[in-house]
Amino acid sequence: MTSFIIKAHENRPLPLEWRSDPGCAFCRIVRGQAHAFKVYEDEKIIAILDIMPLRHGHTLVIPKVHTSRVSDLPDEFAAECGKAVSKLSRAISGAVNNTALNVVCNQEYAQAVPHVHYHIIPAPRPGAASTGPSISSDHVTRPLTQMEMHDLEFQSRKWLDDDQALKLVESIRSHL
Secondary structure: OOOOHHHHHOOOOOHHHHOOOOOOOOHHOOOOOOOOOEEOOOOOOOEOOOOOOOOOEEEEEEEEEOOOOHHHHHHHHHHHHHHHHHHHHHHHHHOOOOOOOOEEOOOOOOOOOOOOOOEEEEOOOOOOOOOOOOOOOOOOOOOHHHHHHHHHHHHOOOOOOHHHHHHHHHHHHHHH
């Protein structure tokens, strides 16, 4: 989540569903019960395209064990996440022809899905126009609700196009 709303997370109570959620969207994807554009998978990790990408190539690396906090992630899954992030970063860089990346793992304050996941986001290209919301960092006068935070975050995002996603998955896989 972008830094302009981090202040809004101060003193926000932790939602109960972050502790345990049998209906977790990522767990449903891991179990094959929900659709996703799968880029990579092994016995401990799955990587999918973000359905509302910040930029072309935005990929999520997800451990197959349900854990809400990266600080609670079992060591063997943390190690495999690290390997997968590195491997997929190379592949995404090749697929989108851009070596500049942001790799992010949020814990609680900016975490949209209460299941550990790493974002690999190609950085904006120099000279490219910004498509993000133009909100000053001092706009927060009260803590935002979780819904308000997500509304701000997703204002500039568009849903992933299925045809483009299939081409991107093929391109990333060809670089693995």
